[in-house]
Amino acid sequence: MIITNKLNLPSPFVSFAQRDYVYEPNEYRVTSLLKGIRETILERRHHKEIERDVSDMVWLLFGTAVHGILEKHQELGHELKEERIKVPIGDYILSGQFDLYNDETKIVTDYKTASVWKIIFGDFEDWRRQILIYCLMLRKIGFDAQGGQIVAFLKDHSKRDAKIKSDYPQFPVQVVKFNFTDDDFKECEEWLQARFEEIAAAEKLPDDELPICTPDERFNSGDKFAVMKKGRKTALRVLDSMEEAEQWKAENGGDEIVIRPGEDKKCLDYCAACEFCSYYKEKVVPNSERK
Numbered sequence: 001m002i003i004t005n006k007l008n009l010p011s012p013f014v015s016f017a018q019r020d021y022v023y024e025p026n027e028y029r030v031t032s033l034l035k036g037i038r039e040t041i042l043e044r045r046h047h048k049e050i051e052r053d054v055s056d057m058v059w060l061l062f063g064t065a066v067h068g069i070l071e072k073h074q075e076l077g078h079e080l081k082e083e084r085i086k087v088p089i090g091d092y093i094l095s096g097q098f099d100l101y102n103d104e105t106k107i108v109t110d111y112k113t114a115s116v117w118k119i120i121f122g123d124f125e126d127w128r129r130q131i132l133i134y135c136l137m138l139r140k141i142g143f144d145a146q147g148g149q150i151v152a153f154l155k156d157h158s159k160r161d162a163k164i165k166s167d168y169p170q171f172p173v174q175v176v177k178f179n180f181t182d183d184d185f186k187e188c189e190e191w192l193q194a195r196f197e198e199i200a201a202a203e204k205l206p207d208d209e210l211p212i213c214t215p216d217e218r219f220n221s222g223d224k225f226a227v228m229k230k231g232r233k234t235a236l237r238v239l240d241s242m243e244e245a246e247q248w249k250a251e252n253g254g255d256e257i258v259i260r261p262g263e264d265k266k267c268l269d270y271c272a273a274c275e276f277c278s279y280y281k282e283k284v285v286p287n288s289e290r291k
């Protein structure tokens, strides 16, 4: 990875950013499996050409600092801390590192930095999947992991909003818990096998033919449907589905319905591999320039 320092931040920031990740052939991290296959493969293929500025990595630094402080805690006899475990899945090695496992409660704990919006929207499927995979990996090496929790540090928490909004997280740290059944572990095993089959097929494809990340993987905000009137630039009303827009137009008037494509927030702001992605160049950049 090529590291730049546009703000001329002090050298410790730069040395942190320069710690490079070494990709092992046929080995994938749990966190890589949770991204779109296209993003994962492009990141690996173009790792040495991808450019990132130190200022863009401050939340990564923050997350690492939190881990650094908490890992100084001396684990108890029945706890495993910051362990990297590797298990074979078909022809591949799956590598994962959780923050804490308690062999008495059978619970995996992982620390994360997050936005308050994650808690407000309550969409924890990615966290659930990650903890479920860690539990499955632990079971494969002889532990009886049964559930887990994410301890989330909310970097944009506002005490003021917590006082005046009833649906706002009341504390800057939140614990989200998960329990798993035998069916969950069976589904997860199948999911992992299917994911590695997709990876094996994708590794043989050139960049532009890789399967495009799904709308969820692109954090797509969803298409909107604008009811327009001739001679007027702004919409009469913007709705979430074509059916709702047609019904509104039938009841209230308007000349046509214009589809406004949803924004791919991941592609725009968070994908390190975007410069090597044909979807980003052909669909995301032209759409964002139009707005």
Ligand code: SF4
Pocket (backbone or CB within 6 Å): 036, 038, 039, 042, 212, 213, 217, 218, 264, 266, 267, 268, 271, 273, 274, 277, 278, 279, 280
């Ligand atoms: S730019 Fe978007 S579609 Fe392309 S790899 Fe990144 S997340 Fe996937």
